[in-house]
Amino acid sequence: MxxxxxxxxxxxxxxxxxxxxxxxxxxxxxxxxxxxxxxxxxxxxxxxxxxxxxxxxxxxxxxxxxxxxxxxxxxxxxxxxxxxxxxxxxxxxxxxxxxxxxxxxxxxxSSWLKFTTQKTEDSSNNQRVNPRKIFYNFYQWFYTALxxxxxxxxxxxxxxxxxxxxxxxxxxxxxxxxxxxxxxxxxxVDLQEFTPGNCDRQKWNLPQEVPLALFAGDIRIKRKNLDTVLRALVKVPELHLAVAGVTEGSPYLDLAASLNLSQRVHFLGYRSDVPQLMKTADFLVFPSRYEPFGLVVIEAMATGIPVITASSTGAADLVKPEAGIVISDAEDVEALTEALQMLTSNPELRNKMGQAARTIAEQHxxxxxxxxxxxxxxxxxx
CATH class of the missing domain: 3.40.50.2000 (Glycogen Phosphorylase B;)
Structure with a gap:
């Protein structure tokens, strides 16, 4: 052929x-x-x-x-x-x-356009338009519509x-x-690149001996939903969060500071060593508002750590109950908080879920x- x-x-x-x-x-x-x-x-x-x-x-x-x-x-x-x-x-x-x-x-x-249009209508009465973003927002809408x-x-x-x-x-x-x-x-997923194991958190200046979640994605856009993760994190005071993603132009460093999370949220910038970084985390949290698949989900599973995601993420189909937690609404701070608390407080559950996650990943x-x-x-x- x-x-x-x-x-x-x-x-x-x-x-x-x-x-x-x-x-x-x-x-x-x-x-x-x-x-x-x-x-x-x-x-x-x-x-x-x-x-x-x-x-x-x-x-x-x-x-x-x-x-x-x-x-x-x-x-x-x-x-x-x-x-x-x-x-x-x-x-x-x-x-x-x-x-x-x-x-x-x-x-x-078209699905993302439908979603963003609805969200804009829902929030139009509560938010001011930033004049500096008018042209950028129009360009994004125009590009998506075309x-x-x-x-x-x-x-x-x-x-x-x-x-x-x-x-x-x-x-x-x-x-x-x-x-x-x-x-x-x-x-x-690359089953040789993403494998279970441990890495010393000191390489990334991450705190030792504390529960650590990982968020990885483009944190310059709302779609990945780091804002909801940060708001849920406020209610889980013992949990730290490592964030891998380009920080330039991201609004979430200021949001973390305004929520008094600066000591528990560790912005690492763009990382080319995510396979090693994943080995430092106890679980992945990635409740994207719209994600056709989400490679980071199956990569975390292959690494042998549980996943918290949302049904709006395509790879959520792979996250069976024995391997992680799927919340039905990516905007539900309370449901996300409950999921974070469950994995943060139960190391044995995390280990069992991580093993099941790896088994599922091996089939993909x-x-x-x-x-x-x-x-x-x-x-x-x-």
Whole structure:
């Protein structure tokens, strides 16, 4: 089979990039030829004779919207000229204007737009608009709205639409994707990189001999929901929280200070050593307001620590009662407080849940995920 994957990156360093990296490796292992329309490709793939990398540069443009438009235009032009040389195209959302037989969905912008619009209406009477953020907020809304329309067209044209979680599958049904077109293939985890163990907290200047939770994600945006975590943390005075995420432009350092949490919340900035950092924590707390999957959840499970998350996080499907706690409403401070208290006060329960979490994670390796993708490609070829 001559497979073409259209994506911004095919590398191990990010979620969508890792998915496409593993799918490419599995396709190559089965003897298929792979064309990559991408801006970045891992060096080991560039050196493979079965890989044809078509670099698509989008450098120099000021915003993600313009970069994505240029990528879509350039990838579409190439596919228009070379479509007869390809057996199957795997796209990722609205990344290209060309038709893809398979479209892998890592984010449904219309669902996030619906959520944010509702939240804005609910809070409009209680909050002032910050004039400095008007343009930024409009840009974010405009970008999301455009993506919503482009995605619907891309999903309608695809023969199969792969959802990275059951939650994404439900989101796809809401925008009119036919049930028979949807295939759920959950994202995977590196079981060698994320393993149970212990690391000395001193490396990160974290306190010893205290219960420690971990939050990891983009703390410059509201979607990850660190604000609710901080408000719940106020009511669990013995618990400390390590926060991994870029602090520049984040409002949560000031929020933590205003809640008198500065001594218990440890902002670590961006971390490239999350697999080791996870080994310092007693559990992960990640009740994202909207998360199509949430790799950090399954990574924590693979590390052998329990997870507290919300049903609005796609990977919550993996968090069985024996492996963690799923609250039904990400905004419910009381429910989150209760979950934090339960794990903070019970080391034996944490150990049991951590063992169960690792067992579940072992059923979701990257290799197994990639096999499911390539099985689908081969099924469609026949």
């Amino acid at each position: 001559k497979l073409c994957i259209v994506t911004h990156s095919v590398v191990k360093g990010d979620g969508q990039g890792r998915v496409n990296y593993e799918v490419t490796q599995e396709a190559l292992a089965r003897g298929h030829q792979v064309t990559l329309l991408a801006s970045r490709v891992a060096p080991e793939l560039q050196d493979n004779n079965l890989v044809n990398w078509i670099p698509i540069s989008v450098k120099g443009l000021p915003t993600e919207l313009f970069r994505n438009l240029l990528f879509a235009w350039r990838s579409s032009n190439w596919l228009q000229k070379h479509r007869s040389e390809i057996d199957l195209v795997k796209a990722n959302g609205a990344i290209t204007w060309a038709k893809g037989e398979v479209n892998a969905v890592h984010f449904v912008h 993506n919503s329309n482009w995605e619907k067209k891309a999903f309608q044209e695809a023969q199969k639409v792969v959802a990275v979680s059951n939650k994404v599958g439900e989101d796809l049904l809401e925008i009119g994707v036919l049930p028979e077109s949807i295939r759920v293939i959950a994202n995977g 390796s990257w290799k197994l995920m990639a096999q499911h993708y390539v099985d689908l490609f081969e099924e469609m070829e026949h």
